[in-house]
Amino acid sequence: MYAPHVRRHALALLDSGISQTDVSRQTGINRTTLREWSQDRSLADKYLGTDLCPRCEPVPRPPTPxxxxxxxxxxxxxxxxxxxxxxxxxxxxxxxxxxxxxxxxxxxxxxxxxxxxxxxxxxxxxxxxxxxxxxxxxxxxxxxxxxxxxxxxxxxxxxxxxxxxxxxxxxxxxxxxxxxxxxxxxxxxxxxxxxxxxxxxxxxxxxxxxxxxxxxxxxxxxxxxxxxxxxxxxxxxxxxxxxxxxxxxxxxxxxxxxxxxxxx
Ligand SMILES: [Zn+2]
Missing domain, CATH: 3.10.28.10 (Homing endonucleases)
Structure with a gap:
């Protein structure tokens, strides 16, 4: 189980065009998991949302909206x-x-x-x-x-x-x-x-x-x-x-x- 900010960071890297292999190497997350996250955002987002706290992220954000x-x-x-x-x-x-x-x-x-x-x-x-x-x-x-x-x-x-x-x-x-x-x-x-x-x-x-x-x-x-x-x-x-x-x-x-x- 990964912390929400780890998932978000990995997805951001993938979105910026870095290959799954390189993201996997950088983050230590295996490629199957990375593929799952990038293919099914709803799943990832839903999973991410279960305990997401904007104040507990590495760079705290204000709550929204x-x-x-x-x-x-x-x-x-x-x-x-x-x-x-x-x-x-x-x-x-x-x-x-x-x-x-x-x-x-x-x-x-x-x-x-x-x-x-x-x-x-x-x-x-x-x-x-x-x-x-x-x-x-x-x-x-x-x-x-x-x-x-x-x-x-x-x-x-x-x-x-x-x-x-x-x-x-x-x-x-x-x-x-x-x-x-x-x-x-x-x-x-x-x-x-x-x-x-x-x-x-x-x-x-x-x-x-x-x-x-x-x-x-x-x-x-x-x-x-x-x-x-x-x-x-x-x-x-x-x-x-x-x-x-x-x-x-x-x-x-x-x-x-x-x-x-x-x-x-
Ligand atoms: Zn918190």
Missing amino acids: AHAYSYLLGLYLGDGCLSPAGDPRKKIWRLRIACDDKWPGLQRECADAIAAVRPDHKVGRVQAVGCTMICGQWKHWPCVFPQHGPGKKHERLIALEPWQQVIVEEHSERFVRGLMHSDGSRVLNRIPKKDGRGFHAYPRYLFANTSRDIVGLFTDALDRLGIPWKAHVKRQPSVLSQRAISISRKDAVARMDTFVGPKY
């Missing part, structure tokens, strides 16, 4: 966690994203993002109280979500790796959408009319998280997109105080509506 990853990173930072799955000797991790049962569309979008980043693998659903855990199993989730660590996210430093920073800068809208879908909402704000008869209602976006770092990542993305925001500190019934961000200006709400919109 970047737009799906950027969205999934937002969901993960908001409502996701990694935990060991099954037999600990197998070192398989389960990614779980909690999705409220009120929003079946969001559950589908979350499942699609997991399937895009980790293709050809089953996305599971586990019913919990009021929400569904959308799950995917992979040895390499901690490689693509290096923010994983012991303890709660708000009790430790959450900083993006440089390659993640590149992705969220290129796909800021997708990142904001993921964060909003996990810890945000689009609500109607009601202001009493001056004459006391009824209310003015206007939409605004709210985002709240107990991690100062995650809120910082959210506002950095808004700044890149040129969307004005305001910070509030929201006292929770529990001891935690959440940092809340509101986006209320009419033009800013209209801009957010183009790539976030109401939950569905």
